[in-house]
Amino acid sequence: MNTVTGKTALVTGASSGIGQEIAKLLAKDGYNLVLVARSDDTLERLSEVFKGNYDTQQITIIKKDLSEEDAAQDVYNQVKAKGITVNVLVNDAGVGLYGLFGTDTDWEREKAMIHLNVLALTQMTKLFLYDMLIRNEGKILNLASLLSITPSPLMAVYAGTKAYVYNFxxxxxxxxxxxxxxxxxxxxxxxxxxFFNKAGAQNTKITDELQDPVMVAKDGYEALMAGKPKVIPGGLKNKSYEVLAYVAPQEALASLMHDKMLQKPEPDAEQEKKTTLAWGIGFGLAVVTGIAIGIAYKNANALDRARYRYKAKSAGNSISDALSSVVDAVVDAYQNTKTKAEHLVSKGEDKAVDLEAEVAA
Incomplete structure (x- = not known):
């Protein structure tokens, strides 16, 4: 495509996954590239592909483990020594770790994860942002996660690092x-x-819902180029999680995410559990969402009440989408759950006081 000439983008975590796909989109648009990852062999092969397919003029490869102390400073120093101006920074590099925090996970791996996901990203942003501000020009993309806005048992430290990235x-x-x-x-x-293989979570239920990294990268790239503050790829289903994060109690969200992060059940037990799970989660989310909206609605002014009425309607329309991955194999149970959830949420305002009193009791 080559729509951009003379500008350079730096991508961390460029050797695979979302980072590689974003690097590909930048190459298509004519950006020169600085590719950072632990594997220089993979980056060398990627460089040849980009030069051959997209006629990328300049590709600089930096082999660096960003979980190491002062790694971000070293990357910055190498870029400056080569006289490269970074116009776009993509902080994609990151890792996860699966297991119970108190008993299962290893502190050294968690410390390295915090360094990579938080410290390196922050330092990379600080170093290159300063130069961008001097020029008054530049774009930065930080890889957060839907877990940035929800608790995530069994990946508690990872979710905490991504909450930092989003808030930052x-x-x-x-x-x-x-x-x-x-x-x-x-x-x-x-x-x-x-990601899930490296985190030790390859057999969790959430892996049945995996999305295409090409789609994720495309949505992220378009938002980056447009200067949008955030983007949640994947349509209504994923955006409904954001609605739930704002209106449902954190305990309910933690329970939902805990279930998604559990190991997949044995084949014989899986079918039996799906119907019960569909009813339980669907009904529970509808109730807690109604309670959350109802309590806030009771104490709100007229303008805020109008907003809560809109949120209640949105939540009712999107709950079934948020749960669709759980109940794909039980269509009848899903339809019943959806109907009950929408019915409960639509009546959330009228029954807010009664529900509050019931919870208090």
Whole structure:
């Protein structure tokens, strides 16, 4: 495509997954590239592909493990020494770790994860953002996650790091509002990369819902180029999680995410559990969403009440989509759950006081 000439994008985690797909889109649009990852062999092969397919003029490869101390500073120093101006920064590199925090997971791996997901991303942003502000030009994409806005038992530290990334990015958006520098948070759902294998979560139920990294990268890239503050790829189903994150109690969200992160049941037990799970989660989410909206509605002014009425309607329309991955194999049970959930949420305002009293009792 080659629509951009003379500009350079730096992509961390470029050797695979979402990072590789975003690097491909940048190459198609004519950006020169700085590719950062632990595997230089993979990056060398990727460089040849980009040069052959997209006529990319300049590709710089930096082999670096960003979980190491001062790795981000070293990357920045190498870029400056080569006289490269980074116009676009994509902070994609990140890892996860699966298991119970108190008993299962290893602290050294968690410490390295925090360093990579939080410290390296923050330092990379600080170093390159300073140069962008001097030029008053630049774009940054930070890879957050849908787990940025929901608790996630069994991946508690990972979810915590992504909550930091999202909050950090949204804070910088406000700081940068009077400049020509933009920063965007990408919040994908579970994506079909090597992430779950490396995290030790390859047999969890969430892996039945994996999304296409090409789609995720495309949505993230378009949001980056448009300077949007955030993007949740995947349509209504994933955006409904955002609605639930704002209106449902955190305990209910934690229970929902805990179930998704459990190991897949044995084949004989799976069919038996799906119908019960569909009813239980669907009914529970409808009730807690109604309670959350109802309590807030009771104490709100007229303008806020109008907003809550809209949220209640939105939640009712989207709950079935949020649960669709759980109940694909039990269509009849799903339809009944959807009907009951919509019925409960639509009556959330009228029964808010009664529900509040019932919870208190």
């Amino acid at each position: 990015t949204q804070s910088l958006i406000n700081e940068l509002k009077d400049t020509n520098v933009t920063i965007t948070a990408l919040l994908p759902n579970a994506t079909d990369t090597d």
